[in-house]
Amino acid sequence: MGDPITMIARWLESQLLGLGLSPVLVTLILAVLGVILIASFVLVMDIFLVWVERKVVARFQDRLGPNRLGPFGLIQPIADVIKLLIKEDITPAGADKFVYNLAPIIALATVLLLWAVIPLAPDLVGSDINVGVLYIVAIGALATLGVIMAGWASNNKYALLGAFRTVAQMVSYEVPMVIALLVPVLLAGSMGLNAIVEAQTPVWFVVVAPVAALLVLLTGIAELGRAPFDLSEAESEIVAGFHIEYTGMKFGLFYAGELLHALTIGALVSTLFLGGWRGPGVEAIPILGVGYFLIKAFFLYWVIMWVKYSMPRIRIDHMLNFNWKFLTPLSLVLLMVTAILDKLLENGPYWVYVTGMLLANLVIIWAVLQLLRSRARVERVRVAEPRPVAAPPGSPASTTTL
Amino acid sequence: MANEWLFIGVFLVLAPIFPILAILIPRLIAPRKPNPLKNQTYECGIETVGDTWIQFRVQYYIFALVFLIFDVEAVFLFPWAAALKQLPLFAVLEGVLFIMILVVGLVYAWRKGALEWV
Numbered sequence: 001m002g003d004p005i006t007m008i009a010r011w012l013e014s015q016l017l018g019l020g021l022s023p024v025l026v027t028l029i030l031a032v033l034g035v036i037l038i039a040s041f042v043l044v045m046d047i048f049l050v051w052v053e054r055k056v057v058a059r060f061q062d063r064l065g066p067n068r069l070g071p072f073g074l075i076q077p078i079a080d081v082i083k084l085l086i087k088e089d090i091t092p093a094g095a096d097k098f099v100y101n102l103a104p105i106i107a108l109a110t111v112l113l114l115w116a117v118i119p120l121a122p123d124l125v126g127s128d129i130n131v132g133v134l135y136i137v138a139i140g141a142l143a144t145l146g147v148i149m150a151g152w153a154s155n156n157k158y159a160l161l162g163a164f165r166t167v168a169q170m171v172s173y174e175v176p177m178v179i180a181l182l183v184p185v186l187l188a189g190s191m192g193l194n195a196i197v198e199a200q201t202p203v204w205f206v207v208v209a210p211v212a213a214l215l216v217l218l219t220g221i222a223e224l225g226r227a228p229f230d231l232s233e234a235e236s237e238i239v240a241g242f243h244i245e246y247t248g249m250k251f252g253l254f255y256a257g258e259l260l261h262a263l264t265i266g267a268l269v270s271t272l273f274l275g276g277w278r279g280p281g282v283e284a285i286p287i288l289g290v291g292y293f294l295i296k297a298f299f300l301y302w303v304i305m306w307v308k309y310s311m312p313r314i315r316i317d318h319m320l321n322f323n324w325k326f327l328t329p330l331s332l333v334l335l336m337v338t339a340i341l342d343k344l345l346e347n348g349p350y351w352v353y354v355t356g357m358l359l360a361n362l363v364i365i366w367a368v369l370q371l372l373r374s375r376a377r378v379e380r381v382r383v384a385e386p387r388p389v390a391a392p393p394g395s396p397a398s399t400t401t402l
Numbered sequence: 403m404a405n406e407w408l409f410i411g412v413f414l415v416l417a418p419i420f421p422i423l424a425i426l427i428p429r430l431i432a433p434r435k436p437n438p439l440k441n442q443t444y445e446c447g448i449e450t451v452g453d454t455w456i457q458f459r460v461q462y463y464i465f466a467l468v469f470l471i472f473d474v475e476a477v478f479l480f481p482w483a484a485a486l487k488q489l490p491l492f493a494v495l496e497g498v499l500f501i502m503i504l505v506v507g508l509v510y511a512w513r514k515g516a517l518e519w520v
Contacts, residue, residue, distance in 0.1 A: 027405055031412040038413075039420055085424075088433045093441040094454075101425065108424075109417040116413045127409040134480060135410075155454050156443050167462055168519075171469040178476040182483045189487035191480060244444055249428050253421050317519035320465070324508075324517040328472070332505055335479075336498045339486060343494045346487070 004287060006123045009034070035116075038126050042115050042260065049259040049301075050077035056302065060309040080252075087248035092155055095245065099153035104246065104253035107146030111260045113139045118267050119194045121277050121289030132193035133181055136268060137174075140223060143261060144170040147225065147232055150254070151242035162241030165316060166232040169222060172320055173229075176327040177219035183212035183338050184272045197276035202350075204275040208357040211334050211364055213273040215327065220265035221304055222323070224258065228311035229319060236313075266300030267293070274300075334364060464516050475504050 009030060016026045051066065051074060058065025066073030091097065117132045119125035129135060144166060151163020185191050187208060188199035196205075206213045222229040233241030243254045270276060274296045277289025314322070341360050345353040443450045482489075482497045489497075511517055 186483040
């Protein structure tokens with residue numbers, strides 16, 4: 001018993017082979033059809049995401065959000081797309097035209113490429129390559145390239161500042177992300193995403209490695225360049241950052257790419273830590289997995305939005321300190337502890353393994369919180385010391401040493 | 403297995419087509435009336451002064467260097483992590499020793515002030 005889409009693919013394969021086409025050509029045709037299916041599924045979801053985003057942010061800010069076009073404003077994103085398509089496309093003078101036009105293409109195409117390996121249901125995966133996690137890391141890093149190219153090619157100082165900030169930010173947050181991604185690989189014993197999902201039985205990896213899940217989600221938000229890490233497009237500082245000179249559909253591609261990337265991070269974390277397509281009844285009816293997967297992905301997307309609309313922007317030096325002096329050491333410690341514990345507990349009963357892992361994670365969280373608390377106290381004492389105050393010369397305050 | 407990579411290859415070729423189409427459609431239906439004033443670089447209403455593509459600070463290179471070391475290290479660790487279930491405890495501890503050496507590197511960079519944003 002398979003899911004309908006795999007069944008259709010098998011049927012189509014046998015039909016095409018029956019027509020006398022060579023097996024290589026049939027594989028190629030099926031691959032092209034599969035790519036178009038996945039890409040259009042993702043892009044349709046992307047249009048829907050605009051509506052979700054606007055509706056949810058409206059609720060966070062105690063507004064109604066789009067509610068005029070169609071039921072609950074559902075047709076609003078389609079109107080937005082039409083508007084973007086008929087807007088004039090302005091290329092600023094002095095821009096590097098080739099790179100300028102290539103940047104939005106890369107920004108969206110790389111996010112689409114990530115969906116090639118994410119398993120939607122037990123058999124429903126574009127390509128179940130055995131280095132899935134490595135592929136995700138590689139393509140995820142490419143997405144940054146679009147931002148950098150846009151900022152550099154626009155011939156605008158604000159855009160360049162945005163690109164600079166992106167370089168520092170992405171380059172830094174990649175490190176704890178990659179190290180935290182090692183944890184599910186280590187627990188599953190495989191780099192294939194479907195193998196990782198299949199290994200999450202009977203408990204999801206979020207139970208065994210909650211710290212790693214948090215780290216991946218956090219660094220994922222930083223990779224996205226979303227608030228509180230949206231330094232590359234900080235509206236109040238550098239107007240719109242890297243996409244300041246883009247108009248019409250080119251801006252729309254950046255916007256769509258960002259929203260889709262956020263959902264992709266949610267999908268990735270749900271695949272690696274929340275069991276992906278796992279849920280009750282999936283063994284009997286595999287197509288249910290798509291539903292479970294989307295529920296988990298959208299839940300995490302909602303968490304990312306929740307963070308975005310609740311947090312103020314972080315200053316760049318704070319952000320880099322947070323990454324290099326906190327997240328990176330934490331991820332390294334976590335990796336070592338997980339590796340050793342996994343080896344020590346693997347021969348014991350399963351419940352001992354799970355409790356041991358969970359306890360180790362809780363101890364790490366507790367130790368980190370204690371460390372942060374003591375550091376914050378030191379910082380508070382340092383800040384509370386009286387500082388020299390500017391006062392007019394001759395006044396009593398200017399002569400007394402504080 | 404080759405089929406899986408064929409799929410990735412096809413995806414790699416087809417994925418840019420969607421955004422390219424989205425850029426080409428406005429060429430047909432959107433108005434196109436450029437003028438020098440409209441094409442000026444945006445800078446809050448004033449004319450931009452000087453060259454945009456300037457030299458930037460060396461700090462970015464230092465962060466990039468530290469990043470390079472840790473990212474290459476992580477790539478080395480991926481096979482170790484994937485094979486961990488079959489490895490004896492000794493090999494696991496060797497991997498941990500490798501991470502420890504990198505922790506020393508991080509501490510060195512930290513003490514040297516390479517991680518300060520000035």
